[in-house]
Amino acid sequence: MTEVATAPRTGDTQDTARINHWIDGRLVPGESGRSGPVYNPATGEVAAEVDFASAEEIDAAVAAAKAAFPAWRATSISRRAELFFRIRQLLDEHRDDIARILTREHGKVHSDALGEVARGLEVIEYSCGIPTLLKGEFSEQASTGIDVYSIRQPLGVVAGITPFNFPAMVPMWMWGPALACGNTFVLKPSEKDPSAALYVAELLKEAGLPDGVFNVLQGDKVAVDGLLGHPDVAAVSFVGSTPIAKYVYEKGTQAGKRVQALAGAKNHMIVLPDADVSMAADAAVSAGYGSAGERCMAVSVVVAVGEVADPLVEAISERAKKITVGDGSDASSEMGPLITGVHRDKVASYLDSGAEQGAKVVLDGRESAPEGNGFFLGVSLLDDVTPEMDAYRDEIFGPVLSVVRVDTYDEALTLVNENPWGNGTAIFTRDGGVARQFQFDAQAGMVGINVPIPVPVAWFSFGGWKASLFGDLHAYGPESVNFYTRGKVVTSRWPDPATSKVNLGFPQTR
Numbered sequence: 001m002t003e004v005a006t007a008p009r010t011g012d013t014q015d016t017a018r019i020n021h022w023i024d025g026r027l028v029p030g031e032s033g034r035s036g037p038v039y040n041p042a043t044g045e046v047a048a049e050v051d052f053a054s055a056e057e058i059d060a061a062v063a064a065a066k067a068a069f070p071a072w073r074a075t076s077i078s079r080r081a082e083l084f085f086r087i088r089q090l091l092d093e094h095r096d097d098i099a100r101i102l103t104r105e106h107g108k109v110h111s112d113a114l115g116e117v118a119r120g121l122e123v124i125e126y127s128c129g130i131p132t133l134l135k136g137e138f139s140e141q142a143s144t145g146i147d148v149y150s151i152r153q154p155l156g157v158v159a160g161i162t163p164f165n166f167p168a169m170v171p172m173w174m175w176g177p178a179l180a181c182g183n184t185f186v187l188k189p190s191e192k193d194p195s196a197a198l199y200v201a202e203l204l205k206e207a208g209l210p211d212g213v214f215n216v217l218q219g220d221k222v223a224v225d226g227l228l229g230h231p232d233v234a235a236v237s238f239v240g241s242t243p244i245a246k247y248v249y250e251k252g253t254q255a256g257k258r259v260q261a262l263a264g265a266k267n268h269m270i271v272l273p274d275a276d277v278s279m280a281a282d283a284a285v286s287a288g289y290g291s292a293g294e295r296c297m298a299v300s301v302v303v304a305v306g307e308v309a310d311p312l313v314e315a316i317s318e319r320a321k322k323i324t325v326g327d328g329s330d331a332s333s334e335m336g337p338l339i340t341g342v343h344r345d346k347v348a349s350y351l352d353s354g355a356e357q358g359a360k361v362v363l364d365g366r367e368s369a370p371e372g373n374g375f376f377l378g379v380s381l382l383d384d385v386t387p388e389m390d391a392y393r394d395e396i397f398g399p400v401l402s403v404v405r406v407d408t409y410d411e412a413l414t415l416v417n418e419n420p421w422g423n424g425t426a427i428f429t430r431d432g433g434v435a436r437q438f439q440f441d442a443q444a445g446m447v448g449i450n451v452p453i454p455v456p457v458a459w460f461s462f463g464g465w466k467a468s469l470f471g472d473l474h475a476y477g478p479e480s481v482n483f484y485t486r487g488k489v490v491t492s493r494w495p496d497p498a499t500s501k502v503n504l505g506f507p508q509t510r
């Protein structure tokens with residue numbers, strides 16, 4: 001396999017590595033003259049520069065995908081499935097390499113990066129089942145001598161615009177089902193960690209995917225706007241923050257495209273008084289601080305109901321204090337740095353605003369962050385948080401866990417349902433009846449019962465409610481097949497020409 005030009009270099013005398021586009025099956029150096037820094041968040045050093053696409057480069061990527069579409073959609077479903085098995089095999093063999101790229105540019109610890117690849121691979125495995133997924137329906141003799149059947153056909157060129165926090169998995173949510181359904185694809189990865197996309201592009205080529213079927217366009221807002229306005233892009237899948245998701249949805253649909261835009265979150269984990277405190281604390285710490293809180297399904301708020309609050313806060317604090325924060329490539333690290341210094345400082349600012357607005361700072365991650373220039377913040381815990389505080393109102397997207405204390409289940413439920421976001425939520429209890437009521441009542445797209453991060457398995461679909469999703473269809477699973485295809489219904493008759501006659505009446509079925 002060709003070496004991807006993404007190796008970080010250190011030392012003052014060397015040029016910075018350049019991260020290019022991938023168009024029509026090869027690396028294409030950017031010529032816009034615009035680029036952005038890609039950091040190693042564990043050291044704070046600029047490891048590479050990523051090209052930012054120009055209008056011409058956007059056109060070239062879409063043109064390559066458009067040219068590849070007729071042959072790809074005509075490729076038999078069996079052949080596409082065969083190719084997907086090979087893609088699955090290669091990704092599996094290279095799990096470790098992909099994970100190392102993720103750690104280098106995103107900062108997440110290696111074991112967590114391996115988990116990301118594993119969850120993405122599940123979607124590729126689901127896509128291997130495309131022959132079954134694209135099976136239509138057939139009614140023989142729907143009317144006398146008439147058969148009716150439904151088929152699903154690909155849309156054409158699909159664009160995927162992805163966030164920094166899952167540089168391998170979220171693109172797989174998109175290109176897996178999109179390509180399996182017969183579309184061609186232009187991926188615009190996050191400019192903060194763009195290398196995994198190129199590595200995967202090389203693997204797809206090695207697996208035998210025809211040139212032009214999968215393209216990577218590096219860039220910023222210019223690339224996004226170019227794709228949203230491009231007449232040859234049929235649909236856009238977006239995952240990222242709520243303001244940009246809303247923008248992408250509105251701009252894309254105004255341009256006549258099918259758009260799904262998955263957005264931000266503020267996930268509440270309710271702990272009832274009958275819950276097992278140790279288990280709930282383990283879950284809150286794992287889901288609150290895993291990947292340094294930079295997960296859209298991270299638990300951001302623990303809602304402690306009644307007398308469980310004191311022992312729960314103590315148990316969370318005891319566990320959180322023991323988390324080892326450090327370079328993600330160091331096997332002893334359990335939590336890595338944040339994505340940039342700017343983001344780290346913004347996350348840390350919620351400790352100050354929380355304290356000013358009346359919360360109790362139980363753990364201040366600035367005091368426990370490793371030394372050096374890496375973008376580190378240690379685990380942080382705020383107690384006595386209330387819904388008016390900034391720490392509650394904003395999606396912090398970092399290792400700051402808030403505890404809100406309430407007296408009843410109903411108050412806890414009101415918090416979940418009145419929150420503008422509705423991605424995931426969880427309840428911890430031993431009472432099956434209350435848990436089932438919560439499943440019925442909760443206004444969120446994904447609900448966990450004694451499960452803190454209820455990311456659905458690949459044969460269900462992933463998506464939130466309210467300000468966590470713009471559009472109708474969720475990502476991966478059965479809804480992705482609907483998103484990446486259009487339905488067509490064929491009504492067919494093979495009459496004897498001798499029986500043919502003109503009839504202006506509305507066709508009747510009997």
Ligand code: NAD
Pocket residue numbers: 161162163164165166170188189190191219220221224225239240241242244245262263264265295296395397423464468
């Ligand atoms: P982001 O919205 O800043 O960026 C996402 C993508 O949009 C990137 O490719 C970026 O280049 C592009 N972009 C950024 N600003 C833009 C602009 N002004 N105009 C056009 N395009 C623009 O998000 P992020 O910081 O990379 O990712 C974190 C966010 O993503 C969090 O809010 C998190 O909750 C969310 N997220 C949601 C899900 C989900 O499934 N709901 C999954 C992962 C992440």
